[in-house]
Amino acid sequence: TACSSKYVLSQMHPMWQGPLVVPGGDRQSPIDIAVRKTVFDSELKPLVATYDPQTCQQIWNNGYSFLVEYDDTTDKNTLKGGPLKDKFRLCQFHFHWGESNDWGSEHTVDRRLFPAELHLVHWNSDRYTLFEEAVMEENGLAVIGVFLKVGKRHEGLQKLVDALPAIRHKDSIVEFNRFDPGCLLPANIDDYWTYHGSLTTPPLTESVSWIVMKQHIEVSHDQLAVFRSLLFTSAEEVQKSMVNNFRVQQPLRGRTVRSSFT
Numbered sequence: 001t002a003c004s005s006k007y008v009l010s011q012m013h014p015m016w017q018g019p020l021v022v023p024g025g026d027r028q029s030p031i032d033i034a035v036r037k038t039v040f041d042s043e044l045k046p047l048v049a050t051y052d053p054q055t056c057q058q059i060w061n062n063g064y065s066f067l068v069e070y071d072d073t074t075d076k077n078t079l080k081g082g083p084l085k086d087k088f089r090l091c092q093f094h095f096h097w098g099e100s101n102d103w104g105s106e107h108t109v110d111r112r113l114f115p116a117e118l119h120l121v122h123w124n125s126d127r128y129t130l131f132e133e134a135v136m137e138e139n140g141l142a143v144i145g146v147f148l149k150v151g152k153r154h155e156g157l158q159k160l161v162d163a164l165p166a167i168r169h170k171d172s173i174v175e176f177n178r179f180d181p182g183c184l185l186p187a188n189i190d191d192y193w194t195y196h197g198s199l200t201t202p203p204l205t206e207s208v209s210w211i212v213m214k215q216h217i218e219v220s221h222d223q224l225a226v227f228r229s230l231l232f233t234s235a236e237e238v239q240k241s242m243v244n245n246f247r248v249q250q251p252l253r254g255r256t257v258r259s260s261f262t
């Protein structure tokens with residue numbers, strides 16, 4: 001199975017305290033999407049994302065990124081279609097970003113880096129009853145990736161940006177309500193790439209159907225600057241800016257990246 005082999009990860013990170021034994025090896029994420037090597041698959045359906053802003057609960061700094069969490073005890077936020085055979089439920093979204101606008105995304109397109117990347121994390125609620133269960137299983141998770149580019153200010157994102165100063169330090173949590181995650185999707189969600197991969201943070205399990213949007217969204221330099229004002233550290237520690245919270249790229253190892261468009 002995907003989790004049978006183990007190897008020692010040598011990458012160091014605030015969240016990856018020392019060498020860490022992780023599962024897997026053959027289908028890790030993130031990857032570079034080499035556009036000419038992607039394969040068009042006419043069987044790929046349009047994605048159907050249905051979100052209820054009322055289920056938004058809180059925002060927290062987990063010491064690696066900030067997470068906006070949703071009530072996932074019922075099927076109020078679902079993702080279907082696309083490459084997915086089952087129904088998936090949103091539990092949280094978060095971002096990865098760089099210290100400058102020249103890098104920060106986890107995935108790349110023809111080696112092109114973006115200043116940030118959004119991840120909307122969903123788990124398979126047809127087959128599993130809890131996120132924690134789905135995380136360990138093949139086909140347990142579906143994550144939508146959206147690239148952020150610097151341009152004009154993103155109105156939807158601003159409500160989130162305004163909440164960030166309250167969770168500057170690691171482990172801080174504040175209530176956060178009525179946020180529609182759909183407002184962070186690009187206008188065209190029918191064009192995407194998809195491949196089988198892993199979580200990009202511990203537990204790094206190879207349980208993820210990745211759906212990476214072709215279209216990016218635009219945010220302002222000032223909005224990204226507020227992301228960079230967050231801290232990896234708690235109030236007692238020497239301040240360390242939360243930047244460059246992305247994993248290094250992983251080998252494709254014979255996998256195919258499919259595209260929903262030509």
Ligand code: SG5
Pocket residue numbers: 062064065066067094095119121132135143198199200201202203
């Ligand atoms: C898992 O992977 C982690 C998230 C982590 C994403 O969903 O969840 C767990 O391990 C809980 C069992 O971590 C948490 O939710 C903290 C408890 O998200 C982050 O750490 C924020 C970057 C990472 O998913 S990803 O592959 O989309 N980057």
Ligand code: ZN
Pocket residue numbers: 094095096119200
């Ligand atoms: Zn992520």
